[in-house]
Amino acid sequence: MEQAPRILSWRNMLVLSLAVNFSLILKIFKSSGGNSLDRTAVSGSSLLSSASCKYSEVEEDDGRILNLKFGDPTVYERYWQETGEATTMVIPGWQSLSYFSDNNNNLCWFLEPELGKEIVRVHQIVGNAVTQDRFIVVGTGSTQLCQAALYALSPHDHSGPINVVSASPYYSSYPLITDYLKSGLYRWGGDAKTYKEEGPYIELVTSPNNPDGFLRQSVVNSSSEGILIHDLAYYWPQYTPITSKADHDVMLFTASKSTGHAGMRIGWALVKDRETARKMTEYIELNTIGVSKDSQLRAAKVLKVVSDSCDSETAKSFFGHSYDAMSKRWKLLKQASKDSKRFTVPDFASQRCNFLGKVFESQPAFAWLKCEEGIVDCERFLREKKKIITKSGKYFGDDQSYVRISMLDRDSTFNIFLKRITSSSSSTL
Amino acid sequence: MEQAPRILSWRNMLVLSLAVNFSLILKIFKSSGGNSLDRTAVSGSSLLSSASCKYSEVEEDDGRILNLKFGDPTVYERYWQETGEATTMVIPGWQSLSYFSDNNNNLCWFLEPELGKEIVRVHQIVGNAVTQDRFIVVGTGSTQLCQAALYALSPHDHSGPINVVSASPYYSSYPLITDYLKSGLYRWGGDAKTYKEEGPYIELVTSPNNPDGFLRQSVVNSSSEGILIHDLAYYWPQYTPITSKADHDVMLFTASKSTGHAGMRIGWALVKDRETARKMTEYIELNTIGVSKDSQLRAAKVLKVVSDSCDSETAKSFFGHSYDAMSKRWKLLKQASKDSKRFTVPDFASQRCNFLGKVFESQPAFAWLKCEEGIVDCERFLREKKKIITKSGKYFGDDQSYVRISMLDRDSTFNIFLKRITSSSSSTL
Numbered sequence: 001m002e003q004a005p006r007i008l009s010w011r012n013m014l015v016l017s018l019a020v021n022f023s024l025i026l027k028i029f030k031s032s033g034g035n036s037l038d039r040t041a042v043s044g045s046s047l048l049s050s051a052s053c054k055y056s057e058v059e060e061d062d063g064r065i066l067n068l069k070f071g072d073p074t075v076y077e078r079y080w081q082e083t084g085e086a087t088t089m090v091i092p093g094w095q096s097l098s099y100f101s102d103n104n105n106n107l108c109w110f111l112e113p114e115l116g117k118e119i120v121r122v123h124q125i126v127g128n129a130v131t132q133d134r135f136i137v138v139g140t141g142s143t144q145l146c147q148a149a150l151y152a153l154s155p156h157d158h159s160g161p162i163n164v165v166s167a168s169p170y171y172s173s174y175p176l177i178t179d180y181l182k183s184g185l186y187r188w189g190g191d192a193k194t195y196k197e198e199g200p201y202i203e204l205v206t207s208p209n210n211p212d213g214f215l216r217q218s219v220v221n222s223s224s225e226g227i228l229i230h231d232l233a234y235y236w237p238q239y240t241p242i243t244s245k246a247d248h249d250v251m252l253f254t255a256s257k258s259t260g261h262a263g264m265r266i267g268w269a270l271v272k273d274r275e276t277a278r279k280m281t282e283y284i285e286l287n288t289i290g291v292s293k294d295s296q297l298r299a300a301k302v303l304k305v306v307s308d309s310c311d312s313e314t315a316k317s318f319f320g321h322s323y324d325a326m327s328k329r330w331k332l333l334k335q336a337s338k339d340s341k342r343f344t345v346p347d348f349a350s351q352r353c354n355f356l357g358k359v360f361e362s363q364p365a366f367a368w369l370k371c372e373e374g375i376v377d378c379e380r381f382l383r384e385k386k387k388i389i390t391k392s393g394k395y396f397g398d399d400q401s402y403v404r405i406s407m408l409d410r411d412s413t414f415n416i417f418l419k420r421i422t423s424s425s426s427s428t429l
Numbered sequence: 430m431e432q433a434p435r436i437l438s439w440r441n442m443l444v445l446s447l448a449v450n451f452s453l454i455l456k457i458f459k460s461s462g463g464n465s466l467d468r469t470a471v472s473g474s475s476l477l478s479s480a481s482c483k484y485s486e487v488e489e490d491d492g493r494i495l496n497l498k499f500g501d502p503t504v505y506e507r508y509w510q511e512t513g514e515a516t517t518m519v520i521p522g523w524q525s526l527s528y529f530s531d532n533n534n535n536l537c538w539f540l541e542p543e544l545g546k547e548i549v550r551v552h553q554i555v556g557n558a559v560t561q562d563r564f565i566v567v568g569t570g571s572t573q574l575c576q577a578a579l580y581a582l583s584p585h586d587h588s589g590p591i592n593v594v595s596a597s598p599y600y601s602s603y604p605l606i607t608d609y610l611k612s613g614l615y616r617w618g619g620d621a622k623t624y625k626e627e628g629p630y631i632e633l634v635t636s637p638n639n640p641d642g643f644l645r646q647s648v649v650n651s652s653s654e655g656i657l658i659h660d661l662a663y664y665w666p667q668y669t670p671i672t673s674k675a676d677h678d679v680m681l682f683t684a685s686k687s688t689g690h691a692g693m694r695i696g697w698a699l700v701k702d703r704e705t706a707r708k709m710t711e712y713i714e715l716n717t718i719g720v721s722k723d724s725q726l727r728a729a730k731v732l733k734v735v736s737d738s739c740d741s742e743t744a745k746s747f748f749g750h751s752y753d754a755m756s757k758r759w760k761l762l763k764q765a766s767k768d769s770k771r772f773t774v775p776d777f778a779s780q781r782c783n784f785l786g787k788v789f790e791s792q793p794a795f796a797w798l799k800c801e802e803g804i805v806d807c808e809r810f811l812r813e814k815k816k817i818i819t820k821s822g823k824y825f826g827d828d829q830s831y832v833r834i835s836m837l838d839r840d841s842t843f844n845i846f847l848k849r850i851t852s853s854s855s856s857t858l
Contacts, residue, residue, distance in 0.1 A: 087522025096692030184611030
């Protein structure tokens, strides 16, 4: 709530005050109880100070299993608890009955105009992607958009399925989402680094990369027949320096990793070519007849608060806050790696971030951790000896000595994780 | 708001009052304007009486194009405006960040428990489907669930794509969603009535049927190798008498047609077999990594209000209201058909509805209208001569003399539609 006084008019105050009362009353008296996330949020928020996160407060290790296999972005819960009232969403029962948006001129007929506006605004403020003369296609997360792009960019003649490749280590979902329907339009073609086939292909370029966090460009050494899809889910200043506006044909983003709202299932694509955007829209129409209007409106509100926080001259922006959180975690992890010598994490080059105005190394959403000291199966070692669930390197087209570990869990989990991997005992119990 | 006083406790009153104030203040002062649906809702609600809809109030025909091609369920907007405050959804900014639901024991890991509970409750109250010992899988609308069911029920060995069939006139999307990815798992096999191939197949049974409204059973005259998916989107008492609890292996429902909230994109499947439910869940995980939590929570709230309205002994239920709306429209349409003699609509047998406790004929969400007097292309005739956009029978595997017309638009549109099709002039301008 640090920046609240500057941006509030009397009517905002009134709305905010009512929203606070309403949500608190709901929380306190709601007889149905809600889910545990609700309860955590309420009990947590009353304990929160406006000071930065205290990562040095190591939690008591109760011996529970730590699941760091997924990139569940609960690290952001704290920020949204602190500034959450400004993003409280109120949806009356009669709103969004229609399949359609009030958006007749837009190629993506189910895009809520307010969301389209806030997507453009946040990219302009952060400077991480070109939005001018681009079509916006909204999706149920960027996973749906990736499939929409495959559908749109594959040849629909009888030339057979086009190969889809990505350089290892690649996002473990790519082979799965390419092949699960045994499509005649596209098929998984494996590691882009060793791909040698003639003819057209699609290369998925994730930058910063999931799982290892490195910045990437296309790698296939080929003629001009490669079609590129850029997955830029992590090209935000909390993860990596923003050095220029990304300017590719198809760029995918998601609320899950930018603002941390994975449960909303909202992603967006910035698309240069009209026909590609039209076919991506067609895919989403056939697949799910559009995208939840409730979540689109909520995403618009969340992005607006993020942009407002960046426009503020006195308070720290959302990205400033989340940069600090990631920075502290990575410093601790790197120190732990040095102290322990049993595992390593990647080294990243320093670059200047145009948005934050400072030089720093990438601090990715995942740690691509390598077990040393002759541990062959790192996933098994961490699971059996440390009760830490991770995702093995083998699912990313790489070696079993690697695992991917989420850096986006809540503080308490991260602190126990750090404690366990630096402990020399083989069991933490 | 008729039933409000009976179900309200002091704390509900407090919440309601705050919600009303909050949404009104938001509406009045919101500088960003919102979309036109918002503005319509607000200006409309102040004009609404609690009396039934007045269908005799024929609107002035301004000559605009009427688009009745889609089943956009805006007919329900009036009901939700009248009772909407009870369904106002408030979502704090820190809620639903995680991909996961607090739902560890559920096979469908992204299902919000509150939604699961309300789905069971509404089916038990209406008596339209067996829920005991069924798995619930939530989807981004029933369209995604239909594809999840195809994925789950197709053989995943190398026996080639299984044929998917449905009796004509069939839902026009079925061939499209079966074939758009050229899947090696399944392919469109055409009209179930003329299907003669040996071996396993999947039959899509829509009952009441889209487009013609008739109750249906599987039609393929075959051995026991048929796998059935029942699309029961319209098996609700406003459309057809509820004569028994549907009891099939895979049953699909959607908020779009039951409560009218198409913009939420929420559907659900009731599934008998654990492995089928698991594979449907797997499909949705691969396709969109779950389903919008915001819309799931909102759907739970809407279904709760619907069930509460049915439990009320003094006020009319949601289904009572919507039955009346559909009943009045169908009486007017049938009278118009008799008067005009230029078109016909289907005749339905009367049956007793266990839920509403009365005998009536089906009054479907779509009119399957047949042009008479030698009009070969009904869609073209209505488009060119009446400025009414419909969907031609050819897309449903039937004749061009038929069109499908939505019966779910707002009153003003329906009234102009009626006026135009009964007018003898070839142009309404």
